[in-house]
Amino acid sequence: MTIQNRRVVMRQHPQGEVGAGDFEMQSAALPGLSDGDILVRNLYLSLDPYMRLRMRPGRSYQPPMQVGDIMPAQTVGEVIESRAASVPKGALVVARAGWQDYAAVPAASVRVIDAALGPVSTALGVLGMPGVTAHYGLLHLGRPKPGQTVVVSAASGAVGSIVGQIAKLKGCRAVGIAGGEKKCRYVVEELGFDACVDYRSPDFQKQLEAATPDRVDVDFENVGGMVMDAVLSRLNDYARVVLCGVISDYEAPIQDGARNAATNGVTRVRELLVNRASLQAFIISEHPEHWAPAFADLAQWLKEGKIKYREDIAQGLENAPAAFMKMLKGGNFGKQLVKLQ
Amino acid sequence: MTIQNRRVVMRQHPQGEVGAGDFEMQSAALPGLSDGDILVRNLYLSLDPYMRLRMRPGRSYQPPMQVGDIMPAQTVGEVIESRAASVPKGALVVARAGWQDYAAVPAASVRVIDAALGPVSTALGVLGMPGVTAHYGLLHLGRPKPGQTVVVSAASGAVGSIVGQIAKLKGCRAVGIAGGEKKCRYVVEELGFDACVDYRSPDFQKQLEAATPDRVDVDFENVGGMVMDAVLSRLNDYARVVLCGVISDYEAPIQDGARNAATNGVTRVRELLVNRASLQAFIISEHPEHWAPAFADLAQWLKEGKIKYREDIAQGLENAPAAFMKMLKGGNFGKQLVKLQ
Numbered sequence: 001m002t003i004q005n006r007r008v009v010m011r012q013h014p015q016g017e018v019g020a021g022d023f024e025m026q027s028a029a030l031p032g033l034s035d036g037d038i039l040v041r042n043l044y045l046s047l048d049p050y051m052r053l054r055m056r057p058g059r060s061y062q063p064p065m066q067v068g069d070i071m072p073a074q075t076v077g078e079v080i081e082s083r084a085a086s087v088p089k090g091a092l093v094v095a096r097a098g099w100q101d102y103a104a105v106p107a108a109s110v111r112v113i114d115a116a117l118g119p120v121s122t123a124l125g126v127l128g129m130p131g132v133t134a135h136y137g138l139l140h141l142g143r144p145k146p147g148q149t150v151v152v153s154a155a156s157g158a159v160g161s162i163v164g165q166i167a168k169l170k171g172c173r174a175v176g177i178a179g180g181e182k183k184c185r186y187v188v189e190e191l192g193f194d195a196c197v198d199y200r201s202p203d204f205q206k207q208l209e210a211a212t213p214d215r216v217d218v219d220f221e222n223v224g225g226m227v228m229d230a231v232l233s234r235l236n237d238y239a240r241v242v243l244c245g246v247i248s249d250y251e252a253p254i255q256d257g258a259r260n261a262a263t264n265g266v267t268r269v270r271e272l273l274v275n276r277a278s279l280q281a282f283i284i285s286e287h288p289e290h291w292a293p294a295f296a297d298l299a300q301w302l303k304e305g306k307i308k309y310r311e312d313i314a315q316g317l318e319n320a321p322a323a324f325m326k327m328l329k330g331g332n333f334g335k336q337l338v339k340l341q
Numbered sequence: 342m343t344i345q346n347r348r349v350v351m352r353q354h355p356q357g358e359v360g361a362g363d364f365e366m367q368s369a370a371l372p373g374l375s376d377g378d379i380l381v382r383n384l385y386l387s388l389d390p391y392m393r394l395r396m397r398p399g400r401s402y403q404p405p406m407q408v409g410d411i412m413p414a415q416t417v418g419e420v421i422e423s424r425a426a427s428v429p430k431g432a433l434v435v436a437r438a439g440w441q442d443y444a445a446v447p448a449a450s451v452r453v454i455d456a457a458l459g460p461v462s463t464a465l466g467v468l469g470m471p472g473v474t475a476h477y478g479l480l481h482l483g484r485p486k487p488g489q490t491v492v493v494s495a496a497s498g499a500v501g502s503i504v505g506q507i508a509k510l511k512g513c514r515a516v517g518i519a520g521g522e523k524k525c526r527y528v529v530e531e532l533g534f535d536a537c538v539d540y541r542s543p544d545f546q547k548q549l550e551a552a553t554p555d556r557v558d559v560d561f562e563n564v565g566g567m568v569m570d571a572v573l574s575r576l577n578d579y580a581r582v583v584l585c586g587v588i589s590d591y592e593a594p595i596q597d598g599a600r601n602a603a604t605n606g607v608t609r610v611r612e613l614l615v616n617r618a619s620l621q622a623f624i625i626s627e628h629p630e631h632w633a634p635a636f637a638d639l640a641q642w643l644k645e646g647k648i649k650y651r652e653d654i655a656q657g658l659e660n661a662p663a664a665f666m667k668m669l670k671g672g673n674f675g676k677q678l679v680k681l682q
Contacts, residue, residue, distance in 0.1 A: 053615070060615040061578070224610050237402070241620075249611050269565050270590050272622045274394070274401040279582075279620040281613045 003030045003039075006317055007100035008071050013057055017251050018328060022055070023071070023321040030102055038107045039081035040095050045317070045338040046074045046124035047324050048158070049222075052250040061283050071099035071320075075340075076113065076123045087112060094123050099320050101340055117299050125158050125335040126309045127298055133284040134162035135294035137242045138220060139170075140287075141280045146171030148217035151208075151234075153227050155196055156183040156310070158335035159244060162298075163220045164193045165307050172218075175211045177227055179330045186333075191308055199227050208234060215239075224248045232271040241272070243281035251328065310334030344371045344380075347658055348441035349412050354398055358592050359669060363396070364412070364662040371443055379448045380422035381436050386658070386679040387415045387465035388665050389499070390563075393591040402624050412440035412661075416681075417454065417464045428453060435464050440661050442681055458640050466499050466676040467650045468639055474625040475503035476635035478583045479561055480511075481628075482621045487512030489558035492549075492575075494568050496537055497524040497651070499676035500585060503639075504561045505534045506648050513559075516552045518568055520671045527674075532649060540568050549575060556580075565589045573612040582613070584622035592669065651675030 004027055011024040033039055054072055057064050065072070075097040082089045084107030093110040097103035113123045125131065137159075144150050150167040154160040155176025164174040164187065176187040176196035187196035195211035197204060208230050215236040221228050224246030232241075272279065284290075301307040312332040314323035320338045327336045345368055352365040374380055395413055398405045406413070416438040423430045425448030434451040438444035454464045466472065478500075485491050491508040495501040496517025505515040505528065517528040517537035528537035536552035538545060549571050556577040562569050565587030573582075613620065625631075642648040653673040655664035661679045668677045 053611075061617060228610065243610065243614050246611050246614055269569065269584065270394075270587050272620065273584050273587055274622075276402060276622050276624055276627065277620075278622070279613065279618075281615075281617050281619070283617055286617065 003102055004028070005030045005100055005102045007098065008317065008320055009068055010055060010065050010071060012067055013065075014052075014055055014251070018052065018055070018321075018325050020321055020325075025318065030104060033081060033083045033104055036084050036106055036108070037104050038079045038084055038087050038093070038110065040075070040077040040093060040097055040103050040105060040110070041080045042075040042077040042095075042097055042101055042103060042340045044076045044121045044124055044313075045099060045320060045340055046076075046128070047314075047320065047327055047332075047336040047338060048073075048129075049245055049247045049250060049328065051324065052247075052328055056250070073097065073099050074124055074129060075103070076120050076128075077103070082107070084108075092120055092123075094128060099317065101317055118302055121311060121313075121337055122302070122309065124337060125311065126162060126302060126307060127295060129284060130158035130335065131162050131298045132291050132294040133244060134159045134166060134220075135297060136284055136287055136290045137244050137282060138163050138166050138218070140290065141242045141282060142218035142220060142240050144170060144172045144218045147173070149173040149175060149212055149214055149236075150218040150220060151175045151177065151212065151216050151231050152220040153177040153199075153223035153231070154245075154247065154330075155187045155193065156191075156333060157222065158309075160220070160222055161187070161191055161309060161334075162307065165191055165301075167218075168192055168194075169301065169306060173214070175208075175216075177208070177223070177231070183333060186310070190310075199223075199230075205230050205233070218242065220244060222247060235271055235275040235277055237275050239275050239277045241277060241279040243279055247328070312336050314338045316340070344443055345369070346371045346441055346443045348439065349658065349661055350409055351396060351406050351412060353408055354406075355393075355396055355592070359393065359396070359662075359666050361662055361666075366659060371445060374422060374424045374445055377425050377447055377449065378445050379420045379425055379428050379434070379451070381416070381418040381434060381438055381444050381446060381451070382421045383416040383418040383436075383438055383442055383444060383681045385417045385462045385465055385654075386440060386661060386681055387417075387469070388661065388668055388677040388679060389414075389470075390586055390588045390591060390669065392665065393588075393669055397591070414438065414440050415465055415470060416444070417461050417469075418444070423448070425449075433461055433464075435469060440658065442658055459643055462652060462654075462676075462678055463643070463650070465678060466652065467503055467643060467648060468636060470625060471499035471676065472503050472639045473632050473635040474585060475500045475507060475561075476638060477625055477628055477631045478585050478623060479504050479507050479559070481631065482583045482623060483559035483561060483581050485511060485513045485559045488514070490514040490516060490553055490555055490577075491559040491561060492516045492518065492553065492557050492572050493561040494518040494540075494564035494572070495586075495588065495671075496528045496534065497532075497674060498563065499650075501561070501563055502528070502532055502650060502675075503648065506532055506642075508559075509533055509535075510642065510647060514555070516549075516557075518549070518564070518572070524674060527651070531651075540564075540571075546571050546574070559583065561585060563588060576612055576616040576618055578616050580616050580618045582618060582620040584620055588669070653677050655679045657681070 087107040152163040167174040184196040225248035428448040493504040508515040525537035566589035
């Protein structure tokens with residue numbers, strides 16, 4: 001069987017905001033499978049902010065992408081051919097397949113999913129990396145106690161929405177930060193957060209103060225920049241900052257060498273000092289031991305209707321770059337996916 | 342016995358850099374002692390950067406100072422009158438006596454020192470709060486392994502000088518950051534650090550890179566601002582930032598409300614993220630359980646000549662404000678003290 005496969009590669013390193021010209025769609029015949037490999041027909045592609053970080057040159061938690069590399073992504077797909085006994089044809093799997101319609105990958109690299117737990121797309125959201133990120137980051141690093149206040153930025157997003165709902169399940173006050181009235185209303189009315197503050201409001205800082213009368217014990221940080229700055233100004237003694245992402249910075253210009261002190265940044269560090277705060281950055285892929293217990297909780301909560309989720313689905317691989325660019329500007333509403341087939 | 346006591350109070354909250362007009366020298370007769378109190382004739386006064394933080398209005402780890410409050414400080418002094426059996430007349434004690442020649446304090450609030458361990462002034466330095474701060478922060482929070490690289494700012498100062506020497510004793514590479522060639526030479530030649538970089542050099546960042554060929558595993562941070570920024574750009578995977586102070590920021594203008602994102606600050610946070618770094622801020626007075634083990638180590642090392650220290654001594658209470666202002670600009674060279682009697 002020879003299949004024409006479409007894939008999206010990075011044509012060049014973006015300068016500042018990502019543009020359509022940074023991507024290139026290619027088409028090629030799929031090579032045959034080696035022993036131990038499976039061929040996956042991708043059904044959904046997950047778009048996540050970390051991909052923009054991968055596109056930056058320079059040091060990071062993985063080697064940066066090279067020009068011509070396929071855009072990285074997790075997909076959920078169906079095995080249409082198998083040369084591995086462990087993953088038979090017909091299985092549904094999550095693979096690190098990248099932005100493409102099909103992928104030949106080692107069977108050992110995929111996670112077989114149970115379609116009875118929910119729609120297959122949830123394997124890229126609440127029952128996937130975003131869900132585990134929320135669970136591990138909040139419970140293991142944030143360690144909120146009942147009655148404490150958890151603030152999470154990008155609160156209507158794939159990770160933030162789960163963070164706040166878990167915080168509520170654990171008896172905390174959950175305060176979201178999101179962009180725009182519509183998202184904020186959803187976060188409070190649908191997801192059950194105690195409050196949600198629109199960072200675009202002229203009086204954002206005042207609204208955040210009003211929403212955190214007992215200050216902030218856990219900052220689950222997805223955004224960075226002025227949003228993080230505002231939250232740090234509300235920290236409690238011994239607050240924990242869970243550093244999951246800094247999407248506000250991923251498109252910033254590349255900088256070299258020494259930089260002058262910025263009063264903003266310095267002030268922020270002083271907030272950490274005076275509150276004897278801690279901060280822990282993490283990448284969930286480095287904590288495989290936490291995946292199984294997180295899935296157990298999340299699947300249970302989902303089944304009991306205690307956790308809700310929302311998806312924003314673009315159609316077709318050809319629309320993945322546009323959906324990605326929109327997401328980086330906060331234009332998505334819920335977990336961003338691309339439906340491929 | 343009636344004693345005329347001189348003391349220095351905060352006349353007003355400083356605006357930006359501290360000035361002579363922010364202090365006022367007062368003189369008053371000492372009141373009689375209550376049961377359980379002792380009268381201490383202060384011999385040395387310790388000047389430390391945290392005092393500038395205490396002078397700022399707004400939230401901090403202690404309530405901010407009020408106008409008219411005596412300037413806070415630890416002193417070492419001699420008990421000249423006692424109404425407490427536990428601390429007899431003639432004892433040498435460390436007290437939170439503030440900037441004054443004498444102080445009547447509860448006997449339970451002082452630490453009696455053993456003059457056999459070293460000159461009494463060391464009870465305010467290597468065998469006092471700065472020494473314990475260095476020991477706890479580096480070993481308990483920084484947790485350096487042999488062969489790892491420890492960078493410490495304000496490296497010729499009371500805390501930094503001990504941090505680097507302990508790092509060497511533990512088999513680490515110790516890199517200091519200090520202001521000026523003279524201090525840097527002292528840090529390497531006298532204290533035995535592997536390298537010391539002058540943050541005033543035009544090519545500071547490049548020098549820091551050359552001094553940290555294996556990057557940085559522990560940043561013991563006393564300074565903040567562009568100095569911290571430069572160190573963060575050199576972090577290793579899983580680096581630990583020990584946040585002890587941000588002296589570069591203590592004289593910054595007071596700010597209210599939301600601030601715009603500064604690319605500098607945001608970039609710095611990204612450095613924490615991509616290296617999965619952690620940061621822990623601390624105030625040593627909140628860790629009393631660590632004082633005894635730290636003293637045991639430090640006294641031993643001092644006795645064996647494994648730790649050196651340097652003092653910068655101003656003469657007379659009337660010169661304390663000027664010495665304090667000089668210290669905040671990095672003008673001191675070694676632990677800043679004021680000799681009172």
